[in-house]
Amino acid sequence: MLDIRPMTIGDLALGRRLVAQAGWNQLEADWRRQMELQPDGGFVAELDGVGVGTVTTCRFGPVAWIAMMLVDEAYRGRGIGRALMVRALESLNANGVRSVRLDATPLGRPLYESLGFVAEATFDRYRGVLPPAAEQSGEPMARKADPLDLDAAIALDREVTGTDRGRLIRSLADEHPDSLRVAGEPGRVAGFLLSRPGRSARQIGPCLGDERAGPALLADARSRYAGEAVILDVPAANAPAAAQVRSWGLRAERELLRMGRGPRVAEDPRRIWAGSGPEKG
Known part of the structure; x- marks a missing residue:
């Protein structure tokens, strides 16, 4: 018998197992962040008492993200994914x-x-390994964030994505404060970048900014993380971002299709230089 129930902290082992089976990049920390951001947002599919699937939701006011839709490969084709999605949509x-x-x-x-x-x-x-950065001339545009910058970064994120993801940005900045880099004067942020570790590669993103800030922040990340395996999710609409990461020798390994249900969210992909990951865009 199939049962869809709320996800609890006791389901972390199931989440880790399904991520590894699918070859995804998330760590246990990503599951924990999801549960902290939306304690009532996760669901588990159990078949005869055995956990076989997961889905998570996170609400940002009138906009929500669905993610971590995973079904054990041994149980696919039985309607489990659909049951999870229906339960998630009912909740939203x-x-x-x-x-x-x-x-x-x-x-x-x-x-x-x-x-x-x-x-x-x-x-x-x-995906790829970042090469050493070329020596820069002049003063770098990207810098370490100061306390005035976080609110400005959140405001910029809201403007670019059309979604109030402030809780997410604060959570990522709290977990990985050294990764928060900004371009612009204190409190007047023209762009920002965050990154975090993953199972197989560092996820670089979100990186948002204008036509000067975006390239500068990506170049700064290349310098800071040279020699590391990295992942960047780059919108096809931002050709300069794609050209920049390809120039480093990174290669596109797969396509992610951003999909929506309901009124379309006004997002500006030309100012998205790297997404935050498929969990929340």
């Missing part, structure tokens, strides 16, 4: 969410389309 509807978003892999796209999601944008996932 009950909480007044109007726009639901997710980043789909090719495997999940048919299911999401059958539930009313439509394609909105394409992101390419780039």
Whole structure:
């Protein structure tokens, strides 16, 4: 018998196992962050008492993200993914969410389309080892953030993504304060970048900014993380960002399709130089 129940901290082992099986990059810290941001947002599928699937939701006012849609490969094709998605959407509807978003892999796209999601944008996932940075002339534009910058970064994120992700940005900055880099004067941020470790590579992003700040922040990340394996999710609409990461020798390994259900969110992909990851865009 299939049962969809709320996710608890006791399900971390299941989450880790399914991530490893799928070859995804998330760590236990990513699951814990999700539970802290939205304690009632996760669901587990159990078949005859055995955990076989997960899905998470995170609400940002009228906009929500669905992520971590994972089904044990031994149990696929039995409607488990659909049952998880239906439960997630029921929860979001009950909480007044109007726009639901997710980043789909090719495997999940048919299911999401059958539930009313439509394609909105394409992101390419780039992976590789960062080469040493070329020596810079002049004063670098990117710098370490100071206490005045976080609120400004959150305001910029809201402007670019059309979503109030302040809780997410604060959580990432609290967990990895040294990764928060900004461009611009204190309190007047033209761009910002965060990164975090992953199972197989460092996730660089979110990186948001204008046409000067974005490239400078990416170049700064290349210098800081030279020699590390990295992942960047770059919108296809931002050709300069894609050209920059390709010039480092990184290669696009797969496509992520950003999909939405309900009123379209006004997002500006030309100012997104790297997404925060498929969990929350």
